[in-house]
Amino acid sequence: MISTPEFIAGMILLVAGSVSVAYARPKNYVTRLINLEIPAWGLLLVMLHFNESLALFTFAAISVLSTYIFVRTIQKREGA
Amino acid sequence: MGSLGGIPLYVLEFGDELVYFSPYTITLFLLALTFTLLAIVSRPERQVDVAFGGDAYTTKIISVDEMRFRRFMAIACGLASMGAMVTGDVFNFTLFTAMVGITNVGIVAAVKSPHVQDAAYQYGLVALSATVPLFGAAALYAAATGSLSMIELAKGTLPAVPLVAKALLVIGVVGEGMAPFYAAKAEMFRAPGAPYVIMCSLSSLLIFLRVAEVVMIG
Amino acid sequence: MWGEYSTGLLLVLVAAVIGFVALAVETDDLHRLLLLDLVEIAALGIIALLGSDLAEALILPGLTVGIAELLALSQIYVTKENLKDRPVRGLNIEVIQKADAPAVLSAFLVVYGLILSGFTGGGVAALGLVFFFASRGYKEDLEMLEMAGGISWAVWILAFFVFMFLPQYWFIALMCAGVGILIKVMVKLSLSGTVWGERHG
Numbered sequence: 001m002i003s004t005p006e007f008i009a010g011m012i013l014l015v016a017g018s019v020s021v022a023y024a025r026p027k028n029y030v031t032r033l034i035n036l037e038i039p040a041w042g043l044l045l046v047m048l049h050f051n052e053s054l055a056l057f058t059f060a061a062i063s064v065l066s067t068y069i070f071v072r073t074i075q076k077r078e079g080a
Numbered sequence: 081m082g083s084l085g086g087i088p089l090y091v092l093e094f095g096d097e098l099v100y101f102s103p104y105t106i107t108l109f110l111l112a113l114t115f116t117l118l119a120i121v122s123r124p125e126r127q128v129d130v131a132f133g134g135d136a137y138t139t140k141i142i143s144v145d146e147m148r149f150r151r152f153m154a155i156a157c158g159l160a161s162m163g164a165m166v167t168g169d170v171f172n173f174t175l176f177t178a179m180v181g182i183t184n185v186g187i188v189a190a191v192k193s194p195h196v197q198d199a200a201y202q203y204g205l206v207a208l209s210a211t212v213p214l215f216g217a218a219a220l221y222a223a224a225t226g227s228l229s230m231i232e233l234a235k236g237t238l239p240a241v242p243l244v245a246k247a248l249l250v251i252g253v254v255g256e257g258m259a260p261f262y263a264a265k266a267e268m269f270r271a272p273g274a275p276y277v278i279m280c281s282l283s284s285l286l287i288f289l290r291v292a293e294v295v296m297i298g
Numbered sequence: 299m300w301g302e303y304s305t306g307l308l309l310v311l312v313a314a315v316i317g318f319v320a321l322a323v324e325t326d327d328l329h330r331l332l333l334l335d336l337v338e339i340a341a342l343g344i345i346a347l348l349g350s351d352l353a354e355a356l357i358l359p360g361l362t363v364g365i366a367e368l369l370a371l372s373q374i375y376v377t378k379e380n381l382k383d384r385p386v387r388g389l390n391i392e393v394i395q396k397a398d399a400p401a402v403l404s405a406f407l408v409v410y411g412l413i414l415s416g417f418t419g420g421g422v423a424a425l426g427l428v429f430f431f432a433s434r435g436y437k438e439d440l441e442m443l444e445m446a447g448g449i450s451w452a453v454w455i456l457a458f459f460v461f462m463f464l465p466q467y468w469f470i471a472l473m474c475a476g477v478g479i480l481i482k483v484m485v486k487l488s489l490s491g492t493v494w495g496e497r498h499g
Binding site: 046 | 302305306309310312313314316317319320328329331332333335336339340342343346347348349353354357358361364365368369372375376379417418421422425428487
């Protein structure tokens with residue numbers, strides 16, 4: 001099985017990122033939100049390996065939007 | 081092919097994706113269509129307030145204008161279930177199921193009762209996490225057989241679909257609105273606003289009936 | 299031992315299971331919403347592993363469904379917890395509010411989005427507009443924008459029907475589809491930047 005570095009790095013980031021989001025220490029909203037970027041990066045690397053460029057761009061754009069929504073909700077919740 | 085739901089009577093081709101009518105899917109489609117038309121033409125039911133300690137009651141007539149958004153969501157849910165009933169493509173089916181989940185949340189979202197809103201939120205969480213096995217199942221269908229079309233899968237010329245993919249598809253539909261995840265949906269029913277709320281239960285019933293056919297045919 | 303697809307599928311499923319286990323243990327609602335984004339990433343990973351053009355065609359609607367549910371659920375969360383009217387202090391950074399940089403950046407992003415066109419272009423252009431609105435705190439009358447977005451979406455669907463039934467007119471259908479989806483996505487995404495409303499403290 002010969003895989004390019006992107007694929008291996010993407011998979012490692014995906015699994016390690018999932019662990020980091022699931023067990024976020026310190027456990028607050030902002031930590032989880034920032035840690036969500038790690039598996040997202042892993043997914044982007046996997047998409048890069050398969051040359052799925054359209055999906056890559058769209059996922060990046062949607063990720064920006066969902067981060068914005070989360071920040072809004074967290075702001076409303078924590079009152080600042 | 082076609083011993084399960086009857087021989088397909090008509091297949092409408094939208095390029096690669098097929099809309100496929102067999103006696104089974106036509107029946108389900110007409111059922112969904114009837115309920116959607118009922119949702120369009122019926123007036124919201126009157127809210128009844130009972131005088132405590134006696135038998136007297138007062139009714140409040142709600143105009144259609146107040147319920148406009150919820151009626152729209154109920155119609156959208158009906159359209160989504162109509163689409164899910166006749167689609168011939170596995171991925172279309174999963175998309176329509178996800179849309180049914182979203183519109184169900186939309187039907188009860190405008191209600192002011194905190195209990196109903198809490199139930200709607202929990203139901204939304206379960207429906208959103210149910211999209212994971214749904215999309216995973218569609219991807220496994222495509223990876224194992226190379227085709228997402230139910231007609232192609234039923235012909236038997238492609239490699240068999242792994243049992244895991246079928247199980248994931250059923251789990252996804254169960255998560256959308258069947259027992260044991262039905263609890264939050266049942267709590268959502270306490271929302272005022274029949275007849276639009278009924279669409280929640282009807283849509284998940286129809287989707288479950290269709291997924292039984294999809295899983296057994298493909 | 300195994301091929302690339304099988305190993306990749308196993309790892310992504312492990313990530314999904316980790317996410318689901320954490321989701322089951324968690325009790326706070328907003329934490330659950332964040333963990334849902336994680337399992338959504340795992341679902342997209344399963345689809346992306348297909349590696350063909352079909353995977354791209356499957357990922358885009360999956361993303362749309364995910365973001366729609368996220369929008370709906372976050373709004374319900376805010377309403378449920380009675381946080382709707384809580385004023386949120388806007389960005390009080392002087393260089394963003396008063397200087398010219400945000401206008402230049404937004405203009406660049408909008409022009410780049412127009413050139414790219416299509417769904418991606420719409421996203422980039424919307425990002426520029428959202429940034430502009432977030433820095434200046436605009437409260438616009440959005441009815442006209444909504445109508446433009448709706449009409450352009452109908453144009454996009456019409457372009458697809460032209461593709462299917464009148465393929466000899468494919469070029470004009472392509473242009474209509476690209477511009478239609480650009481306008482629609484731009485309007486929708488920039489609306490989400492303004493509707494939340496800000497009060498500059």
